[in-house]
Structure formats: structure tokens, C-alpha cells
Amino acid sequence: MFLILFMVSAAVVLKGLSGKNPILNQNASTTKALALAKELVIAHAVTNSVTPGGLSFPDRNSDNNYDGNSDCVSSGFNETLHLLGKWPSLDEQGCGVAVPAFDKPVQDGTGETLWYAVSRHLVKTNGSYPVLNSEILNQNNGWLTVVNGQGTVLTNRAAVVIMAPGGVIQPQDRSGAAPAASQFLEGITINGTTFTNYAVETGDTGFVARPADDTTNDQLIYITIDELMTAVEQRVTGEFEKLINDYRTACTQYPWPRPYIDPRTASDFDSVISTLEGLLPTGTALPSNWGTGCAASITVPPWLTANNWHHLSYYALASATVQSGGTCTPGPGCLTILPPPTNDDKKAIVILAGKELSGQARNTFTGLTDYFEDQNASSGDNTFETKAPDSTFNDRLEVVQ
Structure with a gap:
């Protein structure tokens, strides 16, 4: 009798659950x-x-x-x-x-x-x-x-x-x-x-x-918008890296950067020979310009400059030797990416600045600190930094292979 009652009760429960299944x-x-x-x-x-x-x-x-x-x-x-x-x-x-x-x-x-x-x-x-x-x-x-x-x-x-x-x-x-x-x-x-x-x-x-x-x-x-732009920024940083790497592959050397100045007032974004750090050279690239010579198949995507992504760029080479296709010696001769270990052997990097953070004032530009943070806000020491973004740091760094 108990078994029969149990089976009937179970059937009622199962029927109830089955009735809810469509919802x-x-x-x-x-x-x-x-x-x-x-x-x-x-x-x-x-x-x-x-x-x-x-x-x-x-x-x-x-x-x-x-x-x-x-x-x-x-x-x-x-x-x-x-x-x-x-x-x-x-x-x-x-x-x-x-x-x-x-x-x-x-x-x-x-x-x-x-x-x-x-x-x-x-x-x-x-x-x-x-x-x-x-x-x-x-x-x-x-x-x-x-x-x-x-x-x-x-x-x-x-x-x-x-x-x-x-x-x-x-x-x-x-x-x-x-x-x-x-x-x-x-x-x-x-x-x-x-x-x-x-x-x-x-x-x-x-x-x-x-x-x-x-x-x-x-x-x-x-x-x-923060979630959406996180994904978009990843694409843009990758495009920075691809542009420089494609140039290096085609021309066996890197393009020279444009010396860093206020990107909002810069009259050009042209390479300057012997410059090792600065803005992405989206104007005229040297030693061969975009779309000519060894770089004939490489062009800057129109949307990159139309949307002023190049204003948010930073591009660094380890040395003139690296620029011309040579190697660098891990340590002082290469770029170092913090945090360690084993990040002192990089030849070239690109960085994308994020939104303007508290304390930065891009309309009254004073230098790198208005766009970049921590180690990335100084130049000339071959040392850069990457870490998770927060309220005080939002740079995105990509190593150029």
C-alpha cells in the first residue's frame, strides 16, 4: 500500500514538473x-x-x-x-x-x-x-x-x-x-x-x-560602453602591432617613430630617422613609406587615423641596430617589460593609451603623463609596464614580434 501511494505521489510530482517544462x-x-x-x-x-x-x-x-x-x-x-x-x-x-x-x-x-x-x-x-x-x-x-x-x-x-x-x-x-x-x-x-x-x-x-x-x-x-570598448581596444592594439610587424617582415626593418609631442596639435605623424620612441608614424614612414617600395602592400587602415587612434599611440624600438634588422642583447640593450621575470629581451613595443584618468589633462598637454601611466609615462630608459587596468592605469601594451 505504501509503495502504491509513493508511486502515485511521484507521478503527480512528475506531471507537475512536466507541465512546467515548456515555460x-x-x-x-x-x-x-x-x-x-x-x-x-x-x-x-x-x-x-x-x-x-x-x-x-x-x-x-x-x-x-x-x-x-x-x-x-x-x-x-x-x-x-x-x-x-x-x-x-x-x-x-x-x-x-x-x-x-x-x-x-x-x-x-x-x-x-x-x-x-x-x-x-x-x-x-x-x-x-x-x-x-x-x-x-x-x-x-x-x-x-x-x-x-x-x-x-x-x-x-x-x-x-x-x-x-x-x-x-x-x-x-x-x-x-x-x-x-x-x-x-x-x-x-x-x-x-x-x-x-x-x-x-x-x-x-x-x-x-x-x-x-x-x-x-x-x-x-x-x-x-566600458565593456564594449575593452574589446575594441584589444583589436586596435593588435592592429598597431600588426602594422609594425608587417612592415618589419616586408622590409626587414622597423619604421622609425615620430618624435613624441602633443598628438592633438601635431602637424604630421611622419617618421624621423634615428628616433627610437614616439608616436606611431601613420603619416610618412621611413625608410620606406606606406604603400611604396618594400612596404607596397602595407597601408594604414583609414579608420585608425579617422578616429584619432594614432593620437593614443606610443611606439618604441630598442636601438638603431634593431631598427635596421639587427638583434639586441637581453638586459640594457633590449626593451624591458615589467613585471619581470624574463621580459628584458624585446625589440619593439606599441602602447595604446586608454581614456583620460584623474590627474591627466590632455587639453593642456604637458607630456607623456597626460596619456600614459607609471613606467610608460617616462621615456629613454627602455623600460615599460603592463598590468591589469584599474582607476590609475589603463595602458595596453603589445610586443611586436
Whole structure:
């Protein structure tokens, strides 16, 4: 008798769990979809061939459909109208030089296409991207804000917010070709303040992340500008290194740096013979210029200078012997990278400066200390430093092979 009762009870429990499985499966699928979308956005920003860090406009209903295309704004940009829409999985439309959008459609666990909101700092306003480099991290306005269910700010520096709309909640009506965002996304009032995930349409850049219930079922994920630019900076530092290494491989020597001065007022970024430390020579390279002679196949990516990444560069050679293809003796004859050990044998390095830190004043330039930190802020001693970024250090160093 006890065994029969146990089996009946177990069957009831299993039936209950089975009944919940569709919801659990939907939630799991939504979580995976949001994570995938976040990866796709970051990958798009990093690999953007026109402007690394640049992102696509959403697929809006201004053209009376949701067709998967990124609906660009060629003129009359308005951040309250143009920065929220469905996930753009196809190409950019009406944007001049087009960059593919996010390459693949992504739906939540209910089969609904995700929604996507983006900061005005990262899209083409009136046909062209703004200048995007590490210094955008010093911009404190124009980002998206996300709060939790208690109204506590989770971030006020979101570059992107991606939302899974879930199923229809009354009185939403998703019939028709292109329903408004409010027919997919919801909002709540917290302590007298209303937060609506569709309110970018009315100029509100706040979004709310909370567990789903009978009145709101949006699920979201966000990317801060700090997280996004960390990935972009890694690409740019790698491009610095590749540019110099490709030159060395082709010409059997390194290009000379440009002596370091205030990069914002520099009239050129041209190599100067016998200079061992300075700015990346993105203007004229010596002994052979970019695109000529032994360097005929090597050119500076246009986006690198268009976005002033070269302003944030530092490039150092161990010696004139190294520049001409020779070797260096580990120790005083080579570049040393702190922390030790076994880092005193490097021939060349490139460094990317991060955002302006407390105590730095690039508008009133006084020297390397306005861009670089610790050991990297001094020159002439063949010693440089790399470590995890924090509030007092954010240089990115790459050794040139």
C-alpha cells in the first residue's frame, strides 16, 4: 500500500514538473538568445571595417515594416525616434557606406524577435559615425540607464540594451504589419517613477530589468560602453602591432617613430630617422613609406587615423641596430617589460593609451603623463609596464614580434 501511494505521489510530482517544462524551456531559450545577441553585438563592434566600435541602427517601423534591415538615418537624426527597434539581422539601409548588421536573426523562447536599443554615441548620425576611440569613455552623458525592480540603477553607462519581449500581455495587440514598441515591451512604476522599456520613443533612456510576472515579461541584457570598448581596444592594439610587424617582415626593418609631442596639435605623424620612441608614424614612414617600395602592400587602415587612434599611440624600438634588422642583447640593450621575470629581451613595443584618468589633462598637454601611466609615462630608459587596468592605469601594451 505504501509503495502504491509513493508511486502515485511521484507521478503527480512528475506531471507537475512536466507541465512546467515548456515555460522552463522558453526561459532557457530566451537566456541563450540574449547571451548570443550580446556576443554578436560585441563582435560587430570589434570587426566593424568602417569604424571599430560603431553599431547599427535598429529595425524600426518607420518604413511600415519589420524586415530585419538596419534602418539608418541619413538626415534629421532624432535620438528619441531612431534608437529603439527590433533586432537588425540584415544590412544597413540608407547609411552611405553600408556595414552588415548583426548577421543572423535572434528570437526569444516564444519565437519573438529580440528588441535592441543603442546609444546615440555609437551610430551614424546623418550618414557618418562620430569619432570613436578610447576617449569616448570620458563621455558621461548620452548612455542608456538600466534599473532593477526596486528602481536601483544597475548602470547609467549602457551602450546597448537587448530585450526579449516574450508573449503578448493584455492589452497589447501585435497584429498588423508593424506594431509600435509598446505592443511588445512593457514598463512599471516604482516609487512614483515610471520606467518603460519602449520609452526611448518619448525621450526616456531608462530601462527596467526585473523578473517576469503577469504585467511585465520583458527580459533584457545590456552592454556597458566600458565593456564594449575593452574589446575594441584589444583589436586596435593588435592592429598597431600588426602594422609594425608587417612592415618589419616586408622590409626587414622597423619604421622609425615620430618624435613624441602633443598628438592633438601635431602637424604630421611622419617618421624621423634615428628616433627610437614616439608616436606611431601613420603619416610618412621611413625608410620606406606606406604603400611604396618594400612596404607596397602595407597601408594604414583609414579608420585608425579617422578616429584619432594614432593620437593614443606610443611606439618604441630598442636601438638603431634593431631598427635596421639587427638583434639586441637581453638586459640594457633590449626593451624591458615589467613585471619581470624574463621580459628584458624585446625589440619593439606599441602602447595604446586608454581614456583620460584623474590627474591627466590632455587639453593642456604637458607630456607623456597626460596619456600614459607609471613606467610608460617616462621615456629613454627602455623600460615599460603592463598590468591589469584599474582607476590609475589603463595602458595596453603589445610586443611586436
